[in-house]
Amino acid sequence: MFEGNFKGTYIRPGNSWDLSKCKQKSGETLREYARHFSKQRTELPHIPDHDVILAFVSGTTSRDLVRELGQNRPQTIDELMDIVANYAAGEEAIGAFFSYEGRKGKPSANDDEGPSRGPKKNKKKKKTRPFQWEDLDDDLVATM
Numbered sequence: 001m002f003e004g005n006f007k008g009t010y011i012r013p014g015n016s017w018d019l020s021k022c023k024q025k026s027g028e029t030l031r032e033y034a035r036h037f038s039k040q041r042t043e044l045p046h047i048p049d050h051d052v053i054l055a056f057v058s059g060t061t062s063r064d065l066v067r068e069l070g071q072n073r074p075q076t077i078d079e080l081m082d083i084v085a086n087y088a089a090g091e092e093a094i095g096a097f098f099s100y101e102g103r104k105g106k107p108s109a110n111d112d113e114g115p116s117r118g119p120k121k122n123k124k125k126k127k128t129r130p131f132q133w134e135d136l137d138d139d140l141v142a143t144m
Contacts, residue, residue: 014044016051023059030062031088034081041077051076055081062087 001035002031024033041047051073059065066086084110 016044016047016055019047019052019055020058022055024061026061029088030060030065030091033060034084034088038081049075051140053080056084057064063114 019037019040022037024030034056037059041052053069057069061064065084068087069080069083071084074083
């Protein structure tokens with residue numbers, strides 16, 4: 001009787017297969033994925049570092065990060081998370097810098113991402129002056 005009740009309520013510890021099911025969702029930032037991957041990792045004890053690293057790499061959608069991890073092969077989970085944190089910070093800095101340029105977060109017609117806006121109309125191009133560091137807000141410089 002006891003054994004039947006125990007088996008019914010016992011939660012088996014997870015394994016590396018459970019961790020490999022953790023995938024980066026569409027629209028999820030790298031930092032968000034790393035956070036929920038780490039949370040799941042803490043719930044699955046005794047998984048070797050190389051299995052955790054493999055599960056993270058196979059679950060991310062960031063090709064550039066996979067390239068970075070291929071060049072700087074982490075040996076431990078701590079090394080992996082350090083590389084991921086630095087890479088995510090770089091992505092965020094690039095996003096802040098390129099979304100700043102006077103647009104206040106609006107995508108420009110020259111952005112490679114986003115839906116097509118149809119054929120471009122003939123508009124006169126504005127003359128732009130060269131980039132000046134002094135033009136940046138203090139907030140943007142602080143993020144860099």
